[in-house]
Amino acid sequence: MAETAMLRKRMSVSASESPEELRPPAWSFVPRAFAPLLVGTVVAGILYFFVQPAIGGFGSNLLLFAGINIILAVSLTIVNGFTGQFSIGHAGFMALGGYTAAAIVYYGSFKIYGDASFHGGLVSWTGRAGGFRGPLLGSGDLLFVGATVAGGIVAAAAGWLVGLPSLRLRGDYLAIVTLGFGEIVRVVLQGTDEQLRRYDLELIRSTPMLKLMNKLGGALGFIGIPAYSTVFWVYLWVAIMLIVAVRLKHSSYGRALLSIREDEIAAQAVGVNITRYKVRAFVLSSFFAGVAGALYALQIGSINAGELGFQRSFEILIMVVLGGLGSVSGATLAAIILTALPEVLRFVDQYRMIVYSLLLIIMMIVRPQGLFGVREAWDLFRRRRPRGGA
Amino acid sequence: MSDAIGDNLLLDVRDVSIRFGGLCAVNKFSLALPPGALYGLIGPNGAGKTTAFNLLTGVYRPDGGSVYVQGKRVDGLKPHQIAHAGLARTFQNIRLFGELSVLDNVRMGAQMRGWHGLPGTLLRTGRYVKAERGIDRHARQLLDIMGIASREAEQAKNLPYGDQRRLEIARALATEPKVLLLDEPAAGMNPQEKHDLMQLIRLIRDRFRLAILLIEHDMKLVMSICERITVLDHGETIAAGNPSEIQANPKVIEAYLGEPV
Numbered sequence: 223m224a225e226t227a228m229l230r231k232r233m234s235v236s237a238s239e240s241p242e243e244l245r246p247p248a249w250s251f252v253p254r255a256f257a258p259l260l261v262g263t264v265v266a267g268i269l270y271f272f273v274q275p276a277i278g279g280f281g282s283n284l285l286l287f288a289g290i291n292i293i294l295a296v297s298l299t300i301v302n303g304f305t306g307q308f309s310i311g312h313a314g315f316m317a318l319g320g321y322t323a324a325a326i327v328y329y330g331s332f333k334i335y336g337d338a339s340f341h342g343g344l345v346s347w348t349g350r351a352g353g354f355r356g357p358l359l360g361s362g363d364l365l366f367v368g369a370t371v372a373g374g375i376v377a378a379a380a381g382w383l384v385g386l387p388s389l390r391l392r393g394d395y396l397a398i399v400t401l402g403f404g405e406i407v408r409v410v411l412q413g414t415d416e417q418l419r420r421y422d423l424e425l426i427r428s429t430p431m432l433k434l435m436n437k438l439g440g441a442l443g444f445i446g447i448p449a450y451s452t453v454f455w456v457y458l459w460v461a462i463m464l465i466v467a468v469r470l471k472h473s474s475y476g477r478a479l480l481s482i483r484e485d486e487i488a489a490q491a492v493g494v495n496i497t498r499y500k501v502r503a504f505v506l507s508s509f510f511a512g513v514a515g516a517l518y519a520l521q522i523g524s525i526n527a528g529e530l531g532f533q534r535s536f537e538i539l540i541m542v543v544l545g546g547l548g549s550v551s552g553a554t555l556a557a558i559i560l561t562a563l564p565e566v567l568r569f570v571d572q573y574r575m576i577v578y579s580l581l582l583i584i585m586m587i588v589r590p591q592g593l594f595g596v597r598e599a600w601d602l603f604r605r606r607r608p609r610g611g612a
Numbered sequence: 613m614s615d616a617i618g619d620n621l622l623l624d625v626r627d628v629s630i631r632f633g634g635l636c637a638v639n640k641f642s643l644a645l646p647p648g649a650l651y652g653l654i655g656p657n658g659a660g661k662t663t664a665f666n667l668l669t670g671v672y673r674p675d676g677g678s679v680y681v682q683g684k685r686v687d688g689l690k691p692h693q694i695a696h697a698g699l700a701r702t703f704q705n706i707r708l709f710g711e712l713s714v715l716d717n718v719r720m721g722a723q724m725r726g727w728h729g730l731p732g733t734l735l736r737t738g739r740y741v742k743a744e745r746g747i748d749r750h751a752r753q754l755l756d757i758m759g760i761a762s763r764e765a766e767q768a769k770n771l772p773y774g775d776q777r778r779l780e781i782a783r784a785l786a787t788e789p790k791v792l793l794l795d796e797p798a799a800g801m802n803p804q805e806k807h808d809l810m811q812l813i814r815l816i817r818d819r820f821r822l823a824i825l826l827i828e829h830d831m832k833l834v835m836s837i838c839e840r841i842t843v844l845d846h847g848e849t850i851a852a853g854n855p856s857e858i859q860a861n862p863k864v865i866e867a868y869l870g871e872p873v
Contacts, residue, residue: 248738255735466734473740474723474747475733477712481720484709490691491669491701492787493724502730548711596711 262461270345270454282453284565286521289456290514291557293463295541296550297510300467302539303548303596304476305503306483307389311400312511313534314407317527318380319373319512320519321411321438324447326369327520329418329434331448332426334365338448342366346450348521366450370459370516377512378505380407385504390497392486404532411527414438417445443526444519451521459517463510467550468598470506479503480548544585546592551599556592621680622647622823623699623791628667628677628687637663639847640677645791645823650814652838653827654858656867659844661827662704665793669701670694682790695724700789702780704796704827710769714760717768717779718751721786726750751786757819758782758812774805778812785816792816794826798833806830810837835859843867 274282294312301309331338340347341362347354380403388399417439418426426434438444470476481489482496489496519525541560545552563581567574594602623645630638638660645651653661666672668679670691679687681697689697700721709717726747732740755761758778763771768779777797784792797813798806810833817824828834834841835855843851843858845867851858858864 251735251737251741255737469734469736473733474719474726474728474744475730477716477720477723480712480716481709484711485707487671487691488703488707488709489720491695491703491707492721492783493692493695494720495690495692506730 258465259461262465263458266454266457266461267345269457270452274453284562285453286451286456288558288561289453289460290518290521291538291541291561292460292554293456293510293514293517294538295545295553295557296463296467297507297514298538298542299545299548299550299553300470300479300503301507302542303546303553304471304479304483305500306547307500307504308394308397309400309504309507310397310532310535310539311384311402311404311407312507312538313530313532314400314404315377315381315508315511316515316518316534317404317407317411317525317530318515319377320515320525320530321373321444321527322376322435322512323369323373323516324444324519324525325435325438326372326431327365327450328444328447329426329431330365330369331362332423333431335362336423338420338446340448340450342450345454346452348449348452362448362450366455366520369520370451370455370513373516374509374512377515378509381505381508382501385501385508389500389504401532401535404530404535408527408531411438412441414440416440417442419446441528443524443528445524447520447523447525449520449523451517456517456521459510459513464550464554466506466510471548471550471598483548540582544582544592546594546596548596549592549594549598552592552594555594555599621645622649622682623668623825624680624683625668626678626680628664628674628679630663630667630672630675636847638667638844639849641667641844641849642677643825643842645825647790647821647823648817649823649825650817650837650839651823651825652834652841653825653844654829654831654834654841655844658846659867660847661844662795663847664844665701665795665827668694668793669699695787695789698788698790699793700784700787700791701793702777702784702795702797704799706776706780708768708776708779708783710767712768713764714766714768714771714779715751715755715764718754718782718786719747721783722747722750722754724787754782754786757785757816773800774809777801777809781813781816785820790822792822792824794824796827796829798828798830806833813837 269285274285277285294316298309298312301307328338331341335341341360343357343360343363344354345358346360346363346366384399384403388396415437418434418437478489478494478499481492481494482499486496541556542553544560545554545556563578564574567577570577621644623643625641625643627640627642628638629636629640641664653664655661663672667674670686670689670693674687677687678685681694681699684697686694686697686699709720726743728740728743752761755764758781760775760778760782763775768776771779781794781797794813798809801809813824813826814837816822838855840854841852841858842849843864850863850867851861
């Protein structure tokens with residue numbers, strides 16, 4: 223018994239016994255928690271202020287869409303890659319987030335400013351470079367950021383509703399349910415009422431926000447949304463997405479997700495509540511899909527559910543598979559490549575999509591496990607050594 | 613729910629049964645493991661040994677009977693809840709997390725007891741870092757004990773067979789169980805490896821004060837290591853007793869060798 227006690231003591235999870243590991247103050251995690259975010263903000267700023275002006279309008283559009291695709295691909299990696307569940311309705315969550323944010327910013331602008339023009343600061347200025355005179359941040363940016371997060375939350379809530387019943391079951395039910403969900407979202411959004419316009423200002427002001435949420439333009443799509451999402455905002459969210467995904471993967475929490483992918487029965491045998499983890503991974507993934515949808519809608523100033531059908535879902539899925547199921551850096555690289563490829567292939571003219579498909583097929587034959595498999599880019603450059611606590 | 617007897621036993625199984633359609637796979641299976649027990653479960657192929665394990669660990673839900681772990685009733689609970697109650701197991705057809713590293717496999721077991729949520733994980737709070745460090749330390753100690761520490765960085769699926777079995781035991785031990793169920797731990801090993809493994813199982817039992825129940829086909833092995841043996845045949849418990857009683861039991865001989873002519 224004494225030996226057990228000693229062993230237990232040695233194995234105890236407490237690290238505060240040894241003097242060099244004195245209890246640090248409660249706020250000491252703050253630099254550790256937010257330092258990567260600071261780096262991400264700086265990088266996003268550099269991309270916006272220095273890189274974007276240098277690459278022109280076409281290039282910066284590509285940069286933007288690559289960023290949005292990175293968020294979509296990496297968020298789907300959490301479900302399809304880490305947890306091993308097969309979701310093929312990611313565009314549905316994107317549409318929900320996009321429409322939510324669009325409606326909030328559009329109708330919100332009317333309610334607050336009386337019009338739907340741009341009220342942001344310099345970091346949100348999507349117009350001609352140099353044509354802006356004003357502060358770095360404006361009050362409209364607050365509306366925009368709030369709308370983006372709200373879009374994510376609505377998508378996450380939908381993810382919870384979809385995931386809770388379908389993730390209890392083993393097998394491919396999730397694929398079927400998410401496919402159906404994506405289509406339902408598309409059809410419902412296409413069946414919404416006519417969008418209220420500038421001349422309905424009094425009506426917009428007198429109608430509560432929730433009642434405005436069904437006036438989303440129907441099959442014509444939602445248009446005339448003031449554009450706020452710039453390279454800066456998109457890459458700030460890319461940074462958040464990457465930090466979340468990488469931290470998740472290299473933690474007990476992420477290992478629990480990976481264990482579900484590897485073997486559900488064994489995962490349960492070591493105490494993992496597999497349904498709970500699957501649902502949480504799904505909700506987290508949906509949140510970021512919703513954010514990506516919001517960034518997308520508020521970049522081009524319009525959103526149409528017809529373009530966010532299962533074909534869009536499959537594009538995202540292809541990025542995840544091409545990058546390697548479970549690899550964050552792989553999904554990121556694949557998102558960049560697949561965004562740029564159709565443009566790079568313009569020189570083959572009308573054979574563009576044929577070449578694109580051929581390249582995908584060749585890729586899957588040569589490297590069926592994807593670019594990086596389950597590993598990360600940085601694992602390939604150094605001897606694979608499992609990471610310690612932090 | 614528990615009574616006086618249940619409190620002293622680490623595992624108390626009473627009349628557990630399950631039917632698959634018309635087949636009674638396990639009928640009124642009973643077993644009691646006190647602390648430090650090292651018992652065996654034997655029987656011909658298809659006797660229901662693994663099914664019995666699956667009933668105890670919640671993979672199947674028993675049709676009748678009750679299971680207590682440390683006095684807590686666990687039949688009808690989900691497998692992960694039973695694991696938290698202190699029952700760990702290994703699998704006959706090894707179920708490792710093949711793509712994960714050897715160390716990560718054991719960490720998966722260790723993290724059951726040192727827990728923290730999603731916000732802590734994403735914000736890297738002090739508690740998270742500390743818990744993660746504890747999990748890491750615990751996992752490495754177990755790899756040491758099982759003698760596979762040198763392979764910690766390898767993918768689990770690339771380990772040789774014997775080491776995979778050891779790794780499964782390490783992962784189960786990492787959950788800090790009170791009862792350990794081993795499903796054919798020595799299958800596919802040569803005599804020397806089997807001998808070493810049995811030494812190790814004894815050592816584990818003594819060191820962690822566990823109760824161990826193991827399924828094994830090698831009679832010589834079971835007889836030499838187990839203090840008490842239960843024999844299943846066609847889902848029925850046909851005998852239970854110490855090794856010499858079992859060896860002399862005519863029913864057991866019949867089950868293994870067929871009826872005398």
